Structures are given as structure tokens and as C-alpha cells.
Amino acid sequence: MRRVGTQVLAAAGGRAGALVVVVGLVGLLPWLSGTDPALSVLRARSAEQEPTAEALQAVRDDLGLGEGPLTLLGHWLSGLLRGDAGTSWVSGTEVLPGVLSGLAVSLTLMGASLLVALLIATALCARMVVRGARGALPQGAGGGAGAAMLASVPEFLIAPVGLLVLGVWAGLLPTSGWTGPRDMVLPALAMGIPAGGLLGRLVADALPGAFAERWAELWRVAGVSTTRIALGGLRRAVPAVAPQLGLVAVGLTGGAVAVETVFAVPGIGRAALGAAKSQDLPLLQGCVLALLALGLIAGALAQLLRRRLLGPSLRDAALTLPAPRPAAATALRVLVPAVLAAALLAMTVWGLLRDPFTVDTAARLGAPSAAHPLGTDALGRDVLARLGHGAAATVGTAAAVTLAAGLIGLALGFLPAFSAGVADIANAVPPVLAGLLVAAVTGPGTTGAALAVAAVSWPPLAAHAATLVQEVRASRFLAAQRAIGATPSRILLRHVLPAVAAPVARHAVLRLPGTALALAALGFLGLGAQAPSPEWGLLLDESRSYLERAPWAALAPAAALAALAGLAVSLASLNLAGARTAAGTGTGAETGAETGARWGVRSWVRGARVRGARVRTGTAVTVTPSAEEGVGGRL
The missing domain is CATH 1.10.3720.10 (MetI-like)
Known part of the structure; x- marks a missing residue:
């Protein structure tokens, strides 16, 4: 028990240390940047002004850029605690309102993408659930090549192809903008298809083990309805992959950058990319923190969902499921x-x-x-x-x-x-x-x-x-x-x-x-x-x-x-x-x-x-x- 507690503390310490390092790096971006921040700000404020040494120094003094890295990091962190994420170097506006506005758009798009993902995952797993409830699901069954292929195709590839086929050639959907629900369809498909393939594959790979357990056989012998057995199998399989829901959300945050750029969606991903290219570091800092927070919060919520689905009596038992045994390579x-x-x-x-x-x-x-x-x-x-x-x-x-x-x-x-x-x-x-x-x-x-x-x-x-x-x-x-x-x-x-x-x-x-x-x-x-x-x-x-x-x-x-x-x-x-x-087929000569x-x-x-x-x-x-x-x- 003492060893387990030490491992838990070490993992928590590593997690906290890594988070501190990441936040510190984000806060030190103006100091770590290879470009002169004062020059970027001066050009943004007045493109015609000559970048003399006096003008650049005035900008540094105004923004506090001439101070050391620790002072710069301290000012940034204290500003965050007061709800002040700084001022954009390009537009001169407050960063936080822009970040919150983009975040609202991105969350809406991510919600629609998650809905698409759940529909695709349901379609991929529906047949397996029915067969498992009837006792006709082979132990070697798995998610299949289709789900794996959907999960592997990146969003930045689906987005332009979907835009070309459904937007340009077929003319069925808008290809850019954010004015109504129709503008959301193509971006949501681009982000939701890979996520749906991943979720479908995860659940489908867990289903054979769930339905192979003794309780499923006993329920079938006792005459329990197929619907109840199917729901029981899902209840047993889903908690084992619930932590992956957080990773799916992280994938959506990364995919949002490409998809929002392709379809000109005014979300936080597109804002972050624009800020990185224009060296608008205060805006980039705010966007990166928001995207990072989304991933961490999604992971925590996924863990809470898992514990909720399991209940106190199954939290340990859910870590072991009979393993599906795929067929040999053909x-x-x-x-x-x-x-x-x-x-x-x-x-x-x-x-x-x-x-x-x-x-x-x-x-x-x-x-x-x-x-x-x-x-x-x-x-x-x-x-x-x-x-x-x-x-x-x-x-x-x-x-x-x-x-x-x-x-x-x-x-x-x-x-x-x-x-x-x-x-x-x-x-x-x-x-x-x-x-x-x-x-x-x-x-x-x-x-x-x-x-x-x-x-x-x-x-x-x-x-x-x-x-x-x-x-x-x-x-x-x-x-x-x-x-x-x-x-x-x-x-x-x-x-x-x-x-x-x-x-x-x-x-x-x-x-x-x-x-x-x-x-x-x-x-x-x-x-x-x-x-x-x-x-x-x-x-x-x-x-x-x-x-x-x-x-x-x-x-x-x-x-x-x-x-x-x-x-x-x-x-x-x-x-x-x-x-x-x-x-x-391992032999005694080969150790476990x-x-x-x-x-x-x-x-x-x-x-x-x-x-x-x-x-x-x-x-x-x-x-x-x-x-x-x-x-x-x-x-």
C-alpha cells in the first residue's frame, strides 16, 4: 500500500510539474521569441513609423518588455488572476474578450462534432451490440478496418476534400463563414468523422470481452430480454473506454485549428493560428491556455463519467475484461x-x-x-x-x-x-x-x-x-x-x-x-x-x-x-x-x-x-x- 501511495504521489507530482512547465513556457513566449516584440507592436500600431531605437525602447517600456523573464512571467500570471490576459499587439484590444468569443464558437462546433462522432460510433457498434446480446458475437470480433480507417484520416485532409465535393462540386452546403446552422455541417463532419471512428473502434473492441463474461450467459439462460442484455453489455464496456473521451476532446481541439482555418470559422483555433503567424504573442498565449484548459477539463470530466458509470463496486473490476483474440494475419x-x-x-x-x-x-x-x-x-x-x-x-x-x-x-x-x-x-x-x-x-x-x-x-x-x-x-x-x-x-x-x-x-x-x-x-x-x-x-x-x-x-x-x-x-x-x-504460441524457452x-x-x-x-x-x-x-x- 505504501508503494502504491508513493507511485500515486510521484505521478501527481510529475503531472503538476509538467503543467507548471507548460504554463511557464506559455507565459515566457514574449521573452523566448526570436523576434523583437517591440518591433511587432510598433508595426502593428503604426506601419509608417520609423523603427528607431528610441521608438522601440518606448514600446518596451510601455509593455514592460525590457524587464527580466521572471518579472515578465510574474506580471502575466498576476494579470491572469485579475482576469486580464493582456492586450493584443496587432489590434490593440483586450485579449480576454476575443478569446472568450472564439471559445464560444469553438465549443459550439466541438459540440456538433461530438454529436456526429456519437452517431458514427453508434452506427459502427449497433450490429455488434445486437449480436453480443444474442450470444452470437465471436470472441475474436473487433472494430473492423472501416472504423480504424475513419479514425486514422486527419481532419486537415477531410476538410478540403469535403469542401470540394459537397461544397464546390455538389453545392449542397456553404464552404465558409459562420452565419447559421448550415455553416456548421461541413466543419462538424470534418472533425466528427475521425472522432466517431475512434470511439466506435474503442467500444467495439471492448464489447466482445463484456458479452463473454458469465453474467451475460446467465442473463440469456434466465430469459432476460435482448434489450436489457445489450444495455448491460454497453454499461460494462463503456466505462473501460470512458477515459478516451477526454482524448477525443483533445483531438477536437487540435482539429479545430485546421478545420476552422479551412472553413473560415471565427473560433479560437483559427485565432491561435493567426496569432502565431503574426507574432501576436499575447493573443496566442490566451488561445493556447484556453485550448489546454479544454483538454485538461475534458480529461477530468471523462474520469468522473467513468467513475459514475461504474459505481463504487465495479471501479476495480472494470480494469479487467477478457481480451478479444483477433484472427491470425491473413x-x-x-x-x-x-x-x-x-x-x-x-x-x-x-x-x-x-x-x-x-x-x-x-x-x-x-x-x-x-x-x-x-x-x-x-x-x-x-x-x-x-x-x-x-x-x-x-x-x-x-x-x-x-x-x-x-x-x-x-x-x-x-x-x-x-x-x-x-x-x-x-x-x-x-x-x-x-x-x-x-x-x-x-x-x-x-x-x-x-x-x-x-x-x-x-x-x-x-x-x-x-x-x-x-x-x-x-x-x-x-x-x-x-x-x-x-x-x-x-x-x-x-x-x-x-x-x-x-x-x-x-x-x-x-x-x-x-x-x-x-x-x-x-x-x-x-x-x-x-x-x-x-x-x-x-x-x-x-x-x-x-x-x-x-x-x-x-x-x-x-x-x-x-x-x-x-x-x-x-x-x-x-x-x-x-x-x-x-x-x-510462446514456448517455455521464451519468458513471459x-x-x-x-x-x-x-x-x-x-x-x-x-x-x-x-x-x-x-x-x-x-x-x-x-x-x-x-x-x-x-x-
Whole structure:
């Protein structure tokens, strides 16, 4: 009990410390920024005034920018306590009213998106609930590829495609603005579809275990109605995934930045992006704090909902459900990722043989032809060439980010109590929000985008490593090593580290496509690679201005990104099937720790975010709070 209490205190301390660091970094943005804040304010107040040394110093004195970082942070925090978030450097207006106005719009949009998500999740799970209530649900059943694909497609990809198909071509819905309920439909669909796929997959994966329990069989034998059994199964399955509702809300906050930008919705996400690009740091500080608070509050409410649904008698029992056992990897499961990878590789190689920077104004916005198989952009540059060169740059950056996240996750996996608390805060910061903060300090660019994604990509890897470390240290062969006098350092370097590092490395490799999607999202928002770079997200963003005249220029990078998302889902599904098969055939020569280390992660991908890690314990699956409740998130 004392050890458990110490772990809880350590996790709480890590969580509080990480929150203090994040808030401190937000408060120090004016000091951390590489630009001169006084110059930004002077240009905003009077673009014609000469930026002399005297004028700049006057601005610094007026805003208190000449003081040290601690004084600056203290003034900002004391202002927040008084309800004063500062004054916008660009408009000169109070920040707090603007933040509250944008927050109201974003909350309305998030509510509509959550409604869409619940409808989609209901549609995905309805058939499984009915079959489970009738006792006809196989133990190996799961959420399916459809739900996984919906969960993996990012909002920044759905938004322009929906705008093109339903808004421009079909003319069914408005493509921009915020004047009535019809303006809400396309943005809500763009944000709600991935969230619905994720929720549907989570619940569907929990249903087989719930309906396989003894109570369901007894109820059917006793003649209880199918409706009551179905409701009982949902009551048993939903609390286990209730903490993920908070992560869905975090995903909505990150998705709001892209969706509000595409559809010109005057929400807080769009305001934050505009503030980051214009270096309006007081407004960016207010927006980031509001988005961070939304994620933390949503996570707390999800935990309260879980406890409420369980009741006092089931709070501990709900942590164990019989694990669904998927079918072994089939030829089709192997073929799908192979075909997607081959198609992306062929397109990349073909594009690399062409020049991505040659400008031909006579061929502007040209349709696909023999000379330009995917058409040309607004400057007459070959789209295929730019896709090929962009793939090479994107994958290279994603590989570096994946390596950094893997090393961080592996190191923090040996500090589970501390990393669990820090991971909770990292999970409340979507990659887009991290990109906004980094861009405010370093400016938009590939390096800043890579730092932002790496900063929030390590929690699932750390949770996986912590689970494996716990299994390895509890194994019998380590007890034998200690008995023969092996030193702790030898045990760590020769036994524990190799058993943990290899599976975590494989896990990190599976996250590579999703990491590339996260980088593309920042490029789409203008926070990543800058023109004339052919980065995929930037290509998609550039094509929005001529979407109606040359849709092929947008559909080409959209199709490539969709294939990348499909590859991420296929790899995760293939790994899951092989993992369960291999884990079930382990021999005595392979320790339980090694089996768990190789196959202990049960994951589904949304962009590359692993949603849970589970430890095999006999016939049940124990969901570790740091993994199931603290790991996951949103692109």
C-alpha cells in the first residue's frame, strides 16, 4: 500500500510539474521569441513609423518588455488572476474578450462534432451490440478496418476534400463563414468523422470481452430480454473506454485549428493560428491556455463519467475484461499494406526523376496529361515531381522524429510513476498546439515542426516501455540472476534493456506513417516546411486557393496522404494479428517478459497515436492506467 501511495504521489507530482512547465513556457513566449516584440507592436500600431531605437525602447517600456523573464512571467500570471490576459499587439484590444468569443464558437462546433462522432460510433457498434446480446458475437470480433480507417484520416485532409465535393462540386452546403446552422455541417463532419471512428473502434473492441463474461450467459439462460442484455453489455464496456473521451476532446481541439482555418470559422483555433503567424504573442498565449484548459477539463470530466458509470463496486473490476483474440494475419492483411507501400514508393521514385522547381507559366493549372501525369500547379510546376520530392523530405523528417520519440519513450519507460504524470499533460497538448508554441519561439519551419511533434509523440512509447520493464523485472530468470550475484547494472544492460528496446523500436517504426501525417498537418497550417518546399501538407494548403479551377492539384496530395493513413492502419492491424498469434504460441524457452515485450501492445492508429497498452495476465487483459487512460491523443 505504501508503494502504491508513493507511485500515486510521484505521478501527481510529475503531472503538476509538467503543467507548471507548460504554463511557464506559455507565459515566457514574449521573452523566448526570436523576434523583437517591440518591433511587432510598433508595426502593428503604426506601419509608417520609423523603427528607431528610441521608438522601440518606448514600446518596451510601455509593455514592460525590457524587464527580466521572471518579472515578465510574474506580471502575466498576476494579470491572469485579475482576469486580464493582456492586450493584443496587432489590434490593440483586450485579449480576454476575443478569446472568450472564439471559445464560444469553438465549443459550439466541438459540440456538433461530438454529436456526429456519437452517431458514427453508434452506427459502427449497433450490429455488434445486437449480436453480443444474442450470444452470437465471436470472441475474436473487433472494430473492423472501416472504423480504424475513419479514425486514422486527419481532419486537415477531410476538410478540403469535403469542401470540394459537397461544397464546390455538389453545392449542397456553404464552404465558409459562420452565419447559421448550415455553416456548421461541413466543419462538424470534418472533425466528427475521425472522432466517431475512434470511439466506435474503442467500444467495439471492448464489447466482445463484456458479452463473454458469465453474467451475460446467465442473463440469456434466465430469459432476460435482448434489450436489457445489450444495455448491460454497453454499461460494462463503456466505462473501460470512458477515459478516451477526454482524448477525443483533445483531438477536437487540435482539429479545430485546421478545420476552422479551412472553413473560415471565427473560433479560437483559427485565432491561435493567426496569432502565431503574426507574432501576436499575447493573443496566442490566451488561445493556447484556453485550448489546454479544454483538454485538461475534458480529461477530468471523462474520469468522473467513468467513475459514475461504474459505481463504487465495479471501479476495480472494470480494469479487467477478457481480451478479444483477433484472427491470425491473413494474406489479405499482408497484401494491403504491401500494395499501399508499393504505390507510395513507385510514386516517390517516379516523382524523384522529375524536376519539382521548374516553373512554366504557360502550363499553369494544367490538367493531367502525358507530360504531366498529375497536372501542374499555379506556377506550372509538375505535381508528380513535387509529390515525389515531398515524400522523400517528409519521410526523412518523420524518421528523425520517430527516432527521437523512441529514445525519449525508452528512457522514461524506466520512470513509470513520473512519466505517467508527465504523459497526461503531453496528451492534453495536440501536435498542432505544440506547433503553435514552437512556431512562436523559433518561427515556422521544418525544424520547429519536428520538435513540436517529437515533444508530444513519446507518451505511448513510454507507456509501452514501462509495461515491458515491469514484466521483465518480475520474471523468474532475473531472480536467478540476482541469486548468482549479478550486479544491478549488468542486469539492466544485459537483460532488461535488450528485452525492452527491441519491441519499443518496432513499435516506433509502426508510428512512422502517422508521424509523417502529423508533420503534414503542421505544413498544411503553415507551421512546418515553407515554400518552395514540396512537403505534402504544404502542397495541399497551396492548392486550396485554386481548388475549384484545378481540383487535381489538391486531390493528388490528398490521395497520397490518404494512402499514408491507410498504410498506418494496415501496419497496426497486421502487428496486432501477428502479436496475438505469436503470444499464444510462446514456448517455455521464451519468458513471459519477452513475449510481452514483443507482443504486449494492442494498438489502433489514428495518425500514429497508440490508444492503449495491455499486459497479458492469464486469460484476462489488465489495462494499465498510464497506457489506457493516459496514452493516446489526436493529430
